[in-house]
Amino acid sequence: MSEDLKAAVAAGVVGSEESFRTLLQSVVEVARAIFGAKASSIFLLDEEADELVFEAIAGFGADTLLGKRFPSSTGIAGWVLVTRQPLVIEDVTEDPRFAKDFAEETGYVPKGLMAVPLLNEERTLGVLEVLDRPQRSQFSLVEMDLLGLFANQAAIALDLLQRARRAERVLAESGDGAEVVARLAATVDSLEDERRAAGLKLLAAVEEVLRRDEGG
Amino acid sequence: MAQPEESAPRELRPAWSLPAGAAEGLAVPVEWPGEVTREWAWGGSTGKGVTVCILDSGVDEAHPLVNGVQRSVVASVGPNDEVLVEDDTEGDLCGHGTACAGIVRSLAPDCELVSVRVLGAGFTGSGGVLLAGLRWAVEQSFDIINMSLSTTKKQFAGILHELTDRAYFQRTVLVASAHNMPVESYPWRFSSVISVGSHEEADPLAFYYNPDPPVEFFARGVDVEVAWTGNARIRCTGNSFATPHMSGLCALVLGKHPELTPFQLKSVLYLTSANVGGAK
Numbered sequence: 108m109s110e111d112l113k114a115a116v117a118a119g120v121v122g123s124e125e126s127f128r129t130l131l132q133s134v135v136e137v138a139r140a141i142f143g144a145k146a147s148s149i150f151l152l153d154e155e156a157d158e159l160v161f162e163a164i165a166g167f168g169a170d171t172l173l174g175k176r177f178p179s180s181t182g183i184a185g186w187v188l189v190t191r192q193p194l195v196i197e198d199v200t201e202d203p204r205f206a207k208d209f210a211e212e213t214g215y216v217p218k219g220l221m222a223v224p225l226l227n228e229e230r231t232l233g234v235l236e237v238l239d240r241p242q243r244s245q246f247s248l249v250e251m252d253l254l255g256l257f258a259n260q261a262a263i264a265l266d267l268l269q270r271a272r273r274a275e276r277v278l279a280e281s282g283d284g285a286e287v288v289a290r291l292a293a294t295v296d297s298l299e300d301e302r303r304a305a306g307l308k309l310l311a312a313v314e315e316v317l318r319r320d321e322g323g
Numbered sequence: 324m325a326q327p328e329e330s331a332p333r334e335l336r337p338a339w340s341l342p343a344g345a346a347e348g349l350a351v352p353v354e355w356p357g358e359v360t361r362e363w364a365w366g367g368s369t370g371k372g373v374t375v376c377i378l379d380s381g382v383d384e385a386h387p388l389v390n391g392v393q394r395s396v397v398a399s400v401g402p403n404d405e406v407l408v409e410d411d412t413e414g415d416l417c418g419h420g421t422a423c424a425g426i427v428r429s430l431a432p433d434c435e436l437v438s439v440r441v442l443g444a445g446f447t448g449s450g451g452v453l454l455a456g457l458r459w460a461v462e463q464s465f466d467i468i469n470m471s472l473s474t475t476k477k478q479f480a481g482i483l484h485e486l487t488d489r490a491y492f493q494r495t496v497l498v499a500s501a502h503n504m505p506v507e508s509y510p511w512r513f514s515s516v517i518s519v520g521s522h523e524e525a526d527p528l529a530f531y532y533n534p535d536p537p538v539e540f541f542a543r544g545v546d547v548e549v550a551w552t553g554n555a556r557i558r559c560t561g562n563s564f565a566t567p568h569m570s571g572l573c574a575l576v577l578g579k580h581p582e583l584t585p586f587q588l589k590s591v592l593y594l595t596s597a598n599v600g601g602a603k
Contacts, residue, residue, distance in 0.1 A: 157445040179446035186380055186417040189442055189449045190472040193503045194419070195560035197546070226506050229475050231446070246546055246560045248523055255504045 122293040124275060127268040128163070134261045135165040138237055141253070145217070145239040148172070149225070149261055150184050151269075152233045159184055159234065162265070167215045167238070183222050184234045191231060193223040193254060195246055223254050225262040232265045352582040359594040361528075365575035370431025372581065373574040376465040377427070377567075378456050378472065379420030381413055382438035388425035388550035395438040398456035400448060406455040408439075416443040418551040422559060423469055423567040425550030430527060430571025431578065437465060441472065450474050454482055461490045466577055469570040471500040471563030473508035483510040491515035496577070496585045498570045500562040501538040512537045517573070517589060521545055521565040530569065532596035540592065542568040 131149055139147035146166030150159040158176045161168075180189050187194055197219035217238040225233045235258050278289065295306035341349070356363050374393070384392035397411035415421045424436050441456035442449070453472055460468050468490065474483070487510045490497050499511040501520040511518040518537060521544025522529065531541040544565030551557045569592075576591055577583060583591065593599060 152446060154447060157447045180443050180449060181416050183417060185446070186419050186442060188446055189453075190419075190563070191475060191502070191506075191508055192471055192473070192500060192563050193561055194563065197558045197560075223504070226475060226504065229477060231475065248521060248545060251503055251560065258504065 122290075122297065123271040124268060127264055127271055130264040131163040131261065131268060132165070134257060134264055135163045135235075138235065138254075138257045138261075139165040141257075142221070142237050142240040142250070144237045144241075145215075147235070147237045149265065150188075150234045150236070151265060152179060152188060152231060159188065162233065162268075183220065184236060187222040187224050187234050188231060191224045191226060193221070193251060193258075195219075195221045195251065195254075197246065221250075221254055223258040225258055225265055227262045227266045230266075232262055232269070235261045353580055353587065359591060361595050364591050364595050365572070365579050368431075368575040368579040370434030370571070370574035370578040372433075373431065373466045373577045374435040374437060375427050375431070375467045375469060375570055375574050376437045376439055376460045376463070377420050377424050378439045378441055378453075378460055378468055378470040379423055380417035380442040381411060381415040381420050381440040382424040382436065383415045383418075383421040383550070383552050383554075384438075386421055386425065386550045386552075386554060388428060388556070389421060389436070390428055390432075391436070392424065392438050393435045395440070396459075397440040397443070398452055398459055399444055400451040400455050404451075406458055408455075408459045411438065411440050413440065413443065415552050416440070418555075418557075419471070419563065421552055422549035422564065423471065423570075426527075426547070426564060426567035427469065427571045427574065430568065431574035434571075434574045434578070437463075450476050450479050454479060454486070457483070457486055461486055461493070461495055464493060465495055466581075467496045467498060467570050467573050469498050469567050470510075471566055473500065473502060473511055475506060475508045477507075480509045484513055486510075487513045487515045491585050494584055496573050496588055498566055498573060500566040503562050515585070517569060517585075517592070519544075519562060519566045519569045521560070521562050527568055528572070529597055530572065530592070531598045532593050539589075540569055540596070541565065542572075544568070 135147040135149055146164065146168055148161055148168065149163040151162040153160050157179045159179050161172045161175045164172055179185055183194060183196065219239055221237040223235050224231055225235055295303065295310060298306050382389060382392050382395060384395065395411040396408050397413065399407045401407045420438060427434065427436065439456045439460050441452045444452055453474060487497055497516040499516045499518050501511045501518045502508050510516055518539050520538040520541050522531060522541040523545045524543060527543050529543060533539055533541060542565040544562050545560045546558050547564045548556055549559050549564060573588060576588060
């Protein structure tokens with residue numbers, strides 16, 4: 108890879124994680140709004156640790172659960188992950204095991220949930236859950252289809268997030284300073300109008316000075 | 324009935340063919356009526372004598388809707404890729420297996436239930452554990468294996484295909500949940516299994532044949548009251564609840580007609596489907 112291309116790729120990677128996190132967050136916000144639910148969350152599968160991680164949350168738990176981890180194959184999310192089958196549970200009158208982790212952290216006990224696997228081709232990336240939609244009507248297969256559509260979107264966002272993280276890691280491990288340069292380029296690129304113009308001017312001046320010294 | 328293999332030395336038989344004059348030996352034990360009705364298919368049956376294996380998250384055998392399990396085991400894969408199957412004392416790690424067991428029991432109250440837990444050892448090894456559990460269940464020659472699991476990994480498709488065919492030819496009926504989402508997954512897509520999707524009706528005995536496969540049957544899978552861990556009862560939706568309804572029906576039919584091969588059983592299900600006119 109040429110140095111220019113490397114710099115361009117690096118510039119594209121830096122800061123993209125933030126964008127994909129925003130996309131993921133918007134998926135859970137919309138899922139929560141469309142279903143009129145109390146909360147919605149996306150769990151990412153951390154394959155190395157074999158754990159599920161709360162990656163995005165809308166509604167209850169948003170302040171406390173982000174980043175929390177639990178074993179990948181227990182509870183409802185674990186079942187959905189391993190079986191790759193969506194599951195809808197309603198009308199929980201007692202306290203089955205699935206609600207406990209959530210309830211202990213938030214003090215909020217869901218009465219029902221919808222959980223769907225996030226699949227990208229052969230890979231299973233995580234689980235999308237929607238908690239406590241209103242009990243206005245009986246659940247229908249149309250809603251199951253809607254849930255599947257959201258899951259597709261969430262899976263794409265999760266895939267992008269993972270790619271961005273991998274690329275950042277590679278960049279950080281390369282140890283040749285490309286990360287610093289890329290971060291600087293991304294920062295300048297994110298500025299607006301006058302500040303951006305000033306930033307570019309400053310970088311151009313820095314480049315000129317460096318080249319002059321090099322030419323020595 | 325066809326003669327068992329041990330009574331006819333393999334070397335004397337033309338491979339996979341029927342010698343002249345041997346057709347008389349192929350008597351089919353089931354007397355088929357002119358019209359196959361539900362009364363003929365399972366009238367009076369309670370599933371007695373039929374063993375249904377629940378390949379899932381374990382089963383809470385103390386739950387009143389489950390009413391006992393003959394045996395509970397957990398499958399895992401050893402350090403040398405060997406299949407390990409041990410008695411399971413963990414119960415149900417999720418609730419789903421208990422739900423499936425309860426549905427089968429509600430339709431076929433006198434069947435035997437066996438739980439094979441293939442969940443709980445982490446996601447990473449879950450494909451291998453699923454294969455290990457299924458392989459063991461097929462080797463036990465259970466009458467019916469209920470599975471709501473599927474894998475999207477193409478590397479497992481070949482082995483799963485081999486296992487499901489083996490089950491089919493040895494008269495183990497594999498009932499598998501179709502996927503709710505438009506993804507390629509296995510083994511439900513194989514024609515040797517009975518694949519099940521959901522309909523929205525409330526009648527547990529209502530089922531439909533799908534003339535547009537790969538999903539072959541639709542059974543009750545929406546808003547089903549099921550058993551759950553902690554002696555709970557909850558309402559659930561998903562193809563994974565439609566599947567044990569078909570397993571329960573299979574148990575009823577096999578309880579009355581134990582000689583049926585999976586092909587014949589599938590034919591009975593077809594003829595007794597609500598949209599084929601056999602719902603009498």
